[in-house]
Amino acid sequence: xxxxxxxxxxxxxxxxxxxxxxxxxxxxxxxxxxxxxxxxxxxxxxxxxxxxxxxxxxxxxxxxxxxxxxxxxxxxxxxxxxxxxxxxxxxxxxxxxxxxxxxxxxxxxxxxxxxxxxxxxxxxxxxxxxxxxxxxxxxxxxxxxxxxxxxxxxxxxxxxxxxxxxxxxxxxxxxxxxxxxxxxxxxxxxxxxxxxxxxxxxxxxxxxxxxxxxxxxxxxxxxxxxxxxxxxxxxxxxxxxxxxxxxxxxxxxxxxxxxxxxxxxxxxxxxxxxxxxxxxxxxxxxxxxxxxxxxxxxxxxxxxxxxxxxxxxxxxxxxxxxxxxxxxxxxxxxxxxxxxxxxxxxxxxxxxxxxxxxxxxxxxxxxxxxxxxxxxxxxxxxxxxxxxxxxxxxxxxxxxxxxxxxxxxxxxxxxxxxxxxxxxxxxxxxxxxxxxxxxxxxxxxxxxxxxxxxxxxxxxxxxxxxxxxxxxxxxxxxxxxxxxxxxxxxx
Amino acid sequence: xxxxxxxxxxxxxxxxxxxxxxxxxxxxxxxxxxxxxxxxxxxxxxxxxxxxxxxxxxxxxxxxxxxxxxxxxxxxxxxxxxxxxxxxxxxxxxxxxxxxxxxxxxxxxxxxxxxxxxxxxxxxxxxxxxxxxxxxxxxxxxxxxxxxxxxxxxxxxxxxxxxxxxxxxxxxxxxxxxxxxxxxxxxxxxxxxxxxxxxxxxxxxxxxxxxxxxxxxxxxxxxxxxxxxxxxxxxxxxxxxxxxxxxxxxxxxxxxxxxxxxxxxxxxxxxxxxxxxxxxxxxxxxxxxxxxxxxxxxxxxxxxxxxxxxxxxxxxxxxxxxxxxxxxxxxxxxxxxxxxxxxxxxxxxxxxxxxxxxxxxxxxxxxxxxxxxxxxxxxxxxxxxxxxxxxxxxxxxxxxxxxxxxxxxxxxxxxxxxxxxxxxxxxxxxxxxxxxxxxxxxxxxxxxxxxxxxxxxxxxxxxxxxxxxxxxxxxxxxxxxxxxxxxxxxx
Numbered sequence: 001x002x003x004x005x006x007x008x009x010x011x012x013x014x015x016x017x018x019x020x021x022x023x024x025x026x027x028x029x030x031x032x033x034x035x036x037x038x039x040x041x042x043x044x045x046x047x048x049x050x051x052x053x054x055x056x057x058x059x060x061x062x063x064x065x066x067x068x069x070x071x072x073x074x075x076x077x078x079x080x081x082x083x084x085x086x087x088x089x090x091x092x093x094x095x096x097x098x099x100x101x102x103x104x105x106x107x108x109x110x111x112x113x114x115x116x117x118x119x120x121x122x123x124x125x126x127x128x129x130x131x132x133x134x135x136x137x138x139x140x141x142x143x144x145x146x147x148x149x150x151x152x153x154x155x156x157x158x159x160x161x162x163x164x165x166x167x168x169x170x171x172x173x174x175x176x177x178x179x180x181x182x183x184x185x186x187x188x189x190x191x192x193x194x195x196x197x198x199x200x201x202x203x204x205x206x207x208x209x210x211x212x213x214x215x216x217x218x219x220x221x222x223x224x225x226x227x228x229x230x231x232x233x234x235x236x237x238x239x240x241x242x243x244x245x246x247x248x249x250x251x252x253x254x255x256x257x258x259x260x261x262x263x264x265x266x267x268x269x270x271x272x273x274x275x276x277x278x279x280x281x282x283x284x285x286x287x288x289x290x291x292x293x294x295x296x297x298x299x300x301x302x303x304x305x306x307x308x309x310x311x312x313x314x315x316x317x318x319x320x321x322x323x324x325x326x327x328x329x330x331x332x333x334x335x336x337x338x339x340x341x342x343x344x345x346x347x348x349x350x351x352x353x354x355x356x357x358x359x360x361x362x363x364x365x366x367x368x369x370x371x372x373x374x375x376x377x378x379x380x381x382x383x384x385x386x387x388x389x390x391x392x393x394x395x396x397x398x399x400x401x402x403x404x405x406x407x408x409x410x411x412x413x414x415x416x417x418x419x420x421x422x423x424x425x426x427x428x429x430x431x432x433x434x435x436x437x438x439x440x441x442x443x444x445x446x447x448x449x450x451x452x453x454x455x456x457x458x459x460x461x462x463x464x465x466x467x468x469x470x471x472x473x474x475x476x477x478x479x480x481x482x483x484x485x486x487x488x489x490x491x
Numbered sequence: 492x493x494x495x496x497x498x499x500x501x502x503x504x505x506x507x508x509x510x511x512x513x514x515x516x517x518x519x520x521x522x523x524x525x526x527x528x529x530x531x532x533x534x535x536x537x538x539x540x541x542x543x544x545x546x547x548x549x550x551x552x553x554x555x556x557x558x559x560x561x562x563x564x565x566x567x568x569x570x571x572x573x574x575x576x577x578x579x580x581x582x583x584x585x586x587x588x589x590x591x592x593x594x595x596x597x598x599x600x601x602x603x604x605x606x607x608x609x610x611x612x613x614x615x616x617x618x619x620x621x622x623x624x625x626x627x628x629x630x631x632x633x634x635x636x637x638x639x640x641x642x643x644x645x646x647x648x649x650x651x652x653x654x655x656x657x658x659x660x661x662x663x664x665x666x667x668x669x670x671x672x673x674x675x676x677x678x679x680x681x682x683x684x685x686x687x688x689x690x691x692x693x694x695x696x697x698x699x700x701x702x703x704x705x706x707x708x709x710x711x712x713x714x715x716x717x718x719x720x721x722x723x724x725x726x727x728x729x730x731x732x733x734x735x736x737x738x739x740x741x742x743x744x745x746x747x748x749x750x751x752x753x754x755x756x757x758x759x760x761x762x763x764x765x766x767x768x769x770x771x772x773x774x775x776x777x778x779x780x781x782x783x784x785x786x787x788x789x790x791x792x793x794x795x796x797x798x799x800x801x802x803x804x805x806x807x808x809x810x811x812x813x814x815x816x817x818x819x820x821x822x823x824x825x826x827x828x829x830x831x832x833x834x835x836x837x838x839x840x841x842x843x844x845x846x847x848x849x850x851x852x853x854x855x856x857x858x859x860x861x862x863x864x865x866x867x868x869x870x871x872x873x874x875x876x877x878x879x880x881x882x883x884x885x886x887x888x889x890x891x892x893x894x895x896x897x898x899x900x901x902x903x904x905x906x907x908x909x910x911x912x913x914x915x916x917x918x919x920x921x922x923x924x925x926x927x928x929x930x931x932x933x934x935x936x937x938x939x940x941x942x943x944x945x946x947x948x949x950x951x952x953x954x955x956x957x958x959x960x961x962x963x964x965x966x967x968x969x970x971x972x973x974x975x976x977x978x979x980x981x982x
Contacts, residue, residue, distance in 0.1 A: 034558035067525035086588040097577035155586040
């Protein structure tokens with residue numbers, strides 16, 4: 001088969017860009033670092049949104065919407081928060097354009113300067129806690145369990161489609177609680193929701209863990225994360241859930257009257273996943289023929305392509321297919337019958353392979369005679385002949401199979417690429433030659449963590465939740481350590 | 492019943508604000524003109540979005556996402572477009588904050604000035620047509636039928652929750668076509684979709700028509716609109732669909748090779764509705780007891796309130812209710828059982844009335860004995876006793892009834908408030924005393940239109956699509972006219 005793009009082996013990074021472009025997922029826009037999410041890419045995002053939104057609602061959350069602008073002074077209220085975000089802010093300073101007096105189009109009206117600059121939200125803790133202040137008086141007003149679907153802007157210098165863009169789409173949950181315990185429980189619960197989503201919908205195995213203080217969200221007391229492994233052996237942080245303690249409540253003076261009739265600061269969490277997940281999805285499963293999508297997130301789960309020479313043949317196939325399409329729709333399987341006469345079937349085969357459609361069905365006149373179809377799986381390229389009888393059930397089972405298969409394949413890859421390492425030379429050579437996660441002892445100091453990052457470009461991805469205690473020596477300093485942590489080079 | 496807020500008669504504007512606030516729909520934020528949409532208000536928006544999105548998809552449209560920022564120079568490309576939007580732009584000029592050298596928190600980093608300012612999108616024609624340029628080569632690439640759900644910013648000086656805010660949420664469709672006819676047809680089709688949505692979901696009758704040149708969208712050749720009448724007799728533009736001709740294709744040099752192998756500019760439409768619809772919904776149906784919601788957009792369609800004294804009574808009611816709830820859920824009816832023990836049932840009755848829940852069911856021990864419930868309709872306050880047998884069907888029918896009833900009530904009000912007027916004194920006195928739509932002759936000139944607006948504060952809302960030809964004399968100038976047009980004072 002003619003490959004129209006780079007293989008993973010040749011150039012992994014170029015392969016990724018090729019898939020994003022050729023599968024029509026996204027493209028760069030005229031605005032530096034901002035992407036256009038094309039209809040096919042956006043359809044994947046819509047499927048992700050729907051599944052996540054259902055999971056949030058099942059766990060008692062409601063959606064709301066808060067302003068896109070954050071007054072500059074709000075950012076400064078929480079010291080580490082402003083430290084984390086000030087360097088990459090889009091700042092609105094004026095509210096009007098006028099015709100250039102010198103005739104060069106429109107210019108900013110110097111008379112229309114804002115008294116206080118507004119920041120395009122990089123995240124919404126500050127504006128939301130300023131709002132919660134008015135919503136919370138007593139313990140009866142708690143918990144507040146809000147989520148927001150929104151765009152955010154972080155002025156990243158080096159951007160890559162989906163993985164790191166100046167503007168991205170995400171959801172951000174912001175909850176308020178009466179006790180530390182309840183807030184910690186919420187933080188953990190939402191991380192489990194993310195892990196479930198990643199594994200059950202994205203077919204992407206993840207490791208749940210906690211970040212080191214160095215890698216925490218700016219303003220959090222603890223950051224939990226899910227970490228996934230991409231096919232090039234680099235890790236990707238796929239979602240985070242933060243226990244914010246009382247930091248934002250203190251910054252915005254949000255107190256409540258507890259059951260003992262005492263004023264107390266409110267406890268907070270926040271948690272988010274973004275369009276970055278689409279990048280993770282691509283890099284988890286796709287191959288040198290294009291995108292591979294898990295059926296649960298595929299905008300088109302089944303494509304049916306007629307093979308014919310005459311109009312009669314086409315009509316006979318169409319009649320049979322219409323019946324099948326109706327049966328599949330009843331099962332909520334999204335199906336496309338592509339009988340576009342202006343494209344050859346070979347072209348179509350390539351196109352839907354490129355776009356990662358999980359199941360392709362081809363039907364020709366002979367198949368009709370034999371009451372059968374040819375089914376091709378995108379994940380394994382396996383072809384089978386199946387009877388028209390009960391075909392909708394055959395397909396339904398096949399979709400479940402594919403979902404499981406690509407999860408298991410990704411899990412096997414991940415398991416094969418976690419390596420215990422006990423000395424520095426091996427640490428470096430594993431990272432250079434095999435990449436993947438390296439499970440190694442660390443002396444627990446931010447200084448050593450920083451030094452390891454400097455020397456190896458690897459960061460501590462997380463301390464896994466179920467981490468066993470184990471006596472050992474730090475892989476860099478040789479100082480005593482009580483547990484291994486997961487290192488990797490990461491996106 | 493104790494009224495906690497202003498009546499429509501006392502002060503319509505205050506009544507509106509009270510409902511928005513007390514039904515927990517939205518509130519002002521710390522950012523001038525930007526609102527916080529609270530969970531209950533946002534749940535209405537989600538229902539609107541789902542219904543509209545389904546309608547867009549049924550008519551062949553797909554969703555996509557384009558950058559929030561528009562390079563300043565893009566706005567200037569289409570002359571009337573920049574004229575329309577330059578005065579109310581949020582302008583991003585810098586991309587970084589730094590610590591104030593003088594120690595006063597963070598300040599804009601003067602080193603981080605953008606080469607070209609970015610405008611927070613007030614609408615996306617320019618950035619989208621810059622993108623379409625790369626998507627379109629030949630007639631085979633057309634039509635493009637994209638929609639975007641997004642936030643937009645227009646720096647309005649006088650804002651009101653939902654009706655006019657600096658930031659609002661909306662959808663904007665942007666389509667590209669090979670012929671004028673096809674683009675005009677699309678413009679009309681989407682106006683019909685909006686009218687269907689307004690009437691079938693919002694239960695709000697609308698008049699479909701075309702705007703005068705004065706009232707057109709900045710950059711359109713024609714603007715179609717749906718106009719609704721609020722209970723205070725003021726009109727509200729609820730949605731617009733624009734035929735853009737080749738204006739944006741010319742501004743961004745978007746040509747295609749037509750079937751005759753000639754280069755031609757692409758034809759365009761755009762169309763949008765926004766969170767303003769929530770304001771329209773409130774003002775169409777609500778009364779002096781609070782919000783009245785059409786069942787199809789009500790986040791909670793049915794609320795069930797137990798009336799009990801003992802724990803046994805409560806348990807017996809709950810058992811019976813659980814069964815009913817399950818049956819209603821099968822019918823996709825959203826139901827809330829409010830057995831919160833900390834609130835009295837009288838308080839609950841008030842609360843759900845205020846929040847516009849269409850159907851309230853009360854069940855006490857006696858009702859259980861008699862195998863019945865008490866049902867109260869929010870729209871008419873009518874109470875009926877209904878048997879538990881087949882109750883889910885009774886409720887389902889009742890919801891249909893309520894939806895129809897509030898539509899018919901609004902339609903009757905609208906019909907009673909369209910008045911033919913043939914002289915200027917009457918024109919003014921009708922507007923002052925009764926408001927509503929005034930159907931009057933106009934000489935067809937923008938100067939007269941402007942003069943009428945100046946003298947009466949009424950604008951031409953639209954020239955209705957099905958407008959009959961009729962000889963007459965302009966209500967202001969007495970010059971000859973061929974048709975009546977619809978005037979009103981408007982939101």
